[in-house]
Amino acid sequence: MAPFPAVVFDLDGTLTLPGTSRPAPGVVALVEGLHAAGVDLAVATSASTAVARRVLDDLGLRGCFAAVAGRGVDGRFEGKEAVVGEALLGLGLTVAAPGTPMLGDAPGDMAAAVAHGLVPVGVAWSGAREDALRAAGATAVLHRPDELWALGAS
Ligand SMILES: [Mg+2]
Secondary structure: OOOOOEEEEOOEOOOEOOOOOOEOOOHHHHHHHHHHOOOEEEEEEEEEHHHHHHHHHHHOOHHHOOEEEEEOOOOOOOOHHHHHHHHHHHOOOOOOOOOOEEEEOOHHHHHHHHHOOOEEEEEOOOOOOHHHHHHOOOOEEEOOHHHHHHHOOO
């Protein structure tokens, strides 16, 4: 059985090192492992959707993601909460199943997760402040990508 119903990822600073298209250490293995376990995966980013797709292509992870939601070609961006909603729709969901984590390195990611009933999981590997993530609602803060598996074990 899949450890999570689905997982939503922020892109910059979560899947990639901040401001780069290089993968954060351990992220590729996590994404590939989740995909292999049958977990539906989505990206929700303030980057443009086209750029996000290209970054995922470069990481060799594009095929693992069923939904990639970001800024439109017209540059319009209505906030992280809206883009997370779009990512969920891309997974065919209007409401996320209980226990669906959203991973992000910014307080806004945590707030968007809370707004959609996702489990807000902060990531600290890009240098984000753990206390700021917790203040924004993070129920867990990961220091390494493979720590996510423990959250799905119960
Ligand atoms: Mg980020």
